Amino acid sequence: MAKKHNRYSRPDAFTRDAKASGYPARSVHKLKEIDQRIRLLRKNDSVLDLGAAPGSWSIYAAQRVGPGGSVLAIDLSEITAKTPAHMTVVQGDALDLDSETLQRHGPYNVVLSDMAPKTSGAKELDQARSFELFTAALQVARTFGVAGSHFAAKLFMSEDFVHARKAVQEAYTSCKVIRPKSVRQVSSELFIVGVGLRESAQIQARPTRPETELRGSTPEESESSGN
Numbered sequence: 001m002a003k004k005h006n007r008y009s010r011p012d013a014f015t016r017d018a019k020a021s022g023y024p025a026r027s028v029h030k031l032k033e034i035d036q037r038i039r040l041l042r043k044n045d046s047v048l049d050l051g052a053a054p055g056s057w058s059i060y061a062a063q064r065v066g067p068g069g070s071v072l073a074i075d076l077s078e079i080t081a082k083t084p085a086h087m088t089v090v091q092g093d094a095l096d097l098d099s100e101t102l103q104r105h106g107p108y109n110v111v112l113s114d115m116a117p118k119t120s121g122a123k124e125l126d127q128a129r130s131f132e133l134f135t136a137a138l139q140v141a142r143t144f145g146v147a148g149s150h151f152a153a154k155l156f157m158s159e160d161f162v163h164a165r166k167a168v169q170e171a172y173t174s175c176k177v178i179r180p181k182s183v184r185q186v187s188s189e190l191f192i193v194g195v196g197l198r199e200s201a202q203i204q205a206r207p208t209r210p211e212t213e214l215r216g217s218t219p220e221e222s223e224s225s226g227n
């Protein structure tokens with residue numbers, strides 16, 4: 001039987017460069033470009049990376065923030081790449097995250113999402129799933145990001161783009177849309193970046209302590225315990 005042609009089978013310059021520089025995937029170039037254009041990552045930052053496998057973005061972010069910072073990498077798939085000590089990997093679903101884990105490693109200066117649905121071939125379904133992942137990432141960023149924190153997330157272009165951009169414009173002091181040079185021509189993906197989370201857009205994290213414990217405390221203690 002003849003082999004099916006795979007248009008990605010020949011490594012391009014971005015793939016070759018990523019491998020030569022020790023990153024598991026060419027996607028590192030997308031974050032690099034966003035970082036260079038927006039100055040997203042700084043020394044000692046605490047970073048949350050959603051949809052992190054095989055690990056390029058997290059490894060790059062860990063290098064940028066240095067050992068005084070930290071990176072929490074979350075993905076449905078296992079990350080097998082060699083990771084630095086200040087990077088923690090959690091295998092799980094970003095749509096169903098345990099807020100205790102997120103709180104323990106947070107709050108975050110930067111929330112990243114390169115999450116992408118497994119493409120089904122049905123364009124509208126894939127776009128709707130991408131929007132769902134984008135929305136979940138924004139919710140997490142508003143809940144666990146510090147005031148002034150940054151957000152960068154992938155979205156497949158669709159009619160939902162205007163809603164996604166509006167939500168970021170409302171939550172952050174500035175919003176940029178970036179389609180990095182390394183995005184393949186056939187791909188409809190772009191990144192919406194929010195700079196400076198507004199304090200008014202922050203969402204209270206749900207309390208992780210059992211309710212019985214909370215009931216015994218004063219109202220002020222109950223409110224602050226959820227942060």
Ligand SMILES: C[S@@+](CC[C@H](N)C(=O)[O-])C[C@H]1O[C@@H](n2cnc3c(N)ncnc32)[C@H](O)[C@@H]1O
Pocket residue numbers: 024025027028050051052053054055056057058074075076077092093094095114115116117118133
């Ligand atoms: C394009 S890859 C990410 C590449 C990564 N940024 C890197 O540089 O190595 C997209 C990832 O999103 C993950 N993903 C999709 N849905 C997810 C979900 N609900 N929770 C966590 N990860 C998810 C996939 O498992 C996949 O590994």
